[in-house]
Amino acid sequence: MALIDDIFETAVNSQIFKDREKLLPDYIPERLLHRDEEIKRLAQTLAVALRGERPNNLFIYGLTGTGKTAATKLVLKKLEGKARTLGVNLWVVYVNVRHRDTPYRVMADIAESVGVRVPFTGLSTGEVFRRFVYRAKRLEGVMIIVLDEIDFLVKKHGDDLLYKLVRANEETRPFKISLIGITNSVSFVETLDPRVKSSLGEEELVFSPYNAGQLQDILSDRASQAFKPGVLSEEVIPLCSALAAREHGDARRALDLLRVAGEIAERRGDRIVTRDHVMAARIEIERDRVLEVVRTLPLHSKLILAAVAVSTGGGRFHATTGEVYDVYRDLISRVGIEEVTFRRVSGILGELDMLGIIRARTISRGRYGKTRVIDLATSPEPIVEVLREEPSLQPIARILGEKILGKRGGNSV
DNA sequence: CCTCCACAGGAAGCGCAGGAGT
DNA sequence: ACTCCTGCGCTTCCTGTGGAGG
Structure with missing residues (x-):
């Protein structure tokens, strides 16, 4: 009991922290150092909303952790405050497209911000859009929609939604809609439909590292x-x-x-x-x-990741797609689950690569074919840990433990 | 220079679950 | 009760390709 009390005691009376929240990723500070230029540009672009005009659409690029989101949120927060004191109608919608990663969910967020009730499934995206327009039409004011990590949406679902949103402005008059797209992939813009590209990029802003x-x-x-x-x-x-x-x-x-x-x-x-x-x-x-x-991976993704871990000896050497597939089939035969096809395995390997949990680069071995060379990008311990949490995957966790952790002389925890 | 390996990765579509509207 | 919609994980079928070895 004394132990628990101690833990609680230190939590309440931290010897280290005065205000830990100031370090959390979603904390937006009152001032952002070394981003004065960017903030000025943002504010200048958006300020016209205070006169009831539509700000130019804006495209923001910059690598992760360069303050794009923080600067945007900061400026918008101040803008909203100002709009309130001036009595100007302003709606701000912030959507992180990585978390709301379908056109439907993005559209749902936007529609909900003007008070349209949207079920999380059941309607077509077009229907949600129609309801949004219907509602927006009878409102007056300016809406600023921020689509953060916009490249995720376009990569997975194309630029249809962007095109619609860009044009929505014409349908919702007198209600005005302005878009801010944030992305960390510069090359992404080139993949856009030229019409979308030109109207979304009315203004551009780059955040350097x-x-x-x-x-x-x-x-x-x-x-x-x-x-x-x-x-x-x-x-x-x-x-x-x-x-x-x-x-x-x-x-x-x-x-x-x-x-x-x-x-x-x-x-x-x-x-x-x-x-x-x-x-x-x-x-x-x-x-x-x-x-x-790893925990949130679907079943076969976990199994394929396990196969990568085994066939790379826990990350000590690399494997090819074919080798991983063979190991995967071997693993799966031991737990009586139906296997997925080679094509799917290849696809999942691509997904794991995107998640940064394995590394895959395609090479050609000439006569011996073209393939991907696959590496574990992490240590295998967390993978074993997650497999152990799933009762039906125990046998695989054991094999992995023996083949990798055992050989390293490490003990299991 | 051409072949041909061992895949990469696009396209279409299927079956299912969850839900809306009628 | 029925139809229609979506996302998801998946299959089937497919065309494309860098370069070692002949």
Whole structure:
């Protein structure tokens, strides 16, 4: 009991954190360092909405963790505040298309924002669109729709919806609709229908990556709000910045490192956050990411991932699609599940690659054919862990454990 | 220079579950 | 009760391809 009390006690009276939330990924700070130009451009573009005019459609590019979303949300928040005090009708809809990854769900979010009730399935996308237009027509004002990570939608479902939204503006008059598309893939724009491309890209804005120095500024600023004074040893912030700068200047990653390092220090009962905590944080973040991804994988994706783990010896060497398929069939024969076709296995390998959990690159071996060379991009332990959670997959978890973890001399936990 | 391997990956469509509308 | 819609995981059938070996 005393142990539990201790845990609760440290949680309430943190020795490390003053305000941990300031480091969470969805926290939007009042000011964004080193993004003045971008914020100015955004504000200038959107300001006309305060006069009841339609802002130009806007396209925002930039790699992950460069502040695109934060800057957009920040400016929109202020814009909404201003609109309220001026009594201007303004609707802002923010949709992260990665999480709402079908045209239907995106359209549902947009329609719901003007008060249309939409069931989560059952209607056609066109019907939802029609209801939205019907409702919007009898409203007055400006709507700004933000489609974050828009490339996911287009890659999976084409640009039909974008085309419709771009044109919706004509149908909903006097209600005005302005679109902001956010993407981290620059090449993505080229795949768009030219009509969509030109109207969506009325204005463009590029967010360049932070360099290590800028990351340091950001971390220092945020750390002073989030941590108690004096708990960070002086190498921590430069280290987090350097690690994140190496990964194309991703500020979100840097903040994650800092927060998790603090959490680890707190769990261990240390009073000072050091280099060791940062290094441990790095491993923990990666592990959690993989666990989360693997857990939500459909059955056969899990099995194929297991097959990759086995056929690459836990990541010590690489395998080809054909080899993975053979191992997969072998594994599946032991648990009495019906197997999927080669084509599907190939498709799933592509999906796992996109998730960053394996690495696959296509090569040609000349006479010996063209194939993908597949690597595990993570350590195999989290995979075994997830397989163990599923009773029917125990045999496979065991095989994996023996073939990989056993050979490494590691013990099972 | 051409062949031909071992796949890559596009296209179409199927069966199912969940739900709307009538 | 019935039809129609969607997303999802999947199959079937298909065309495309880099380069080692003949």
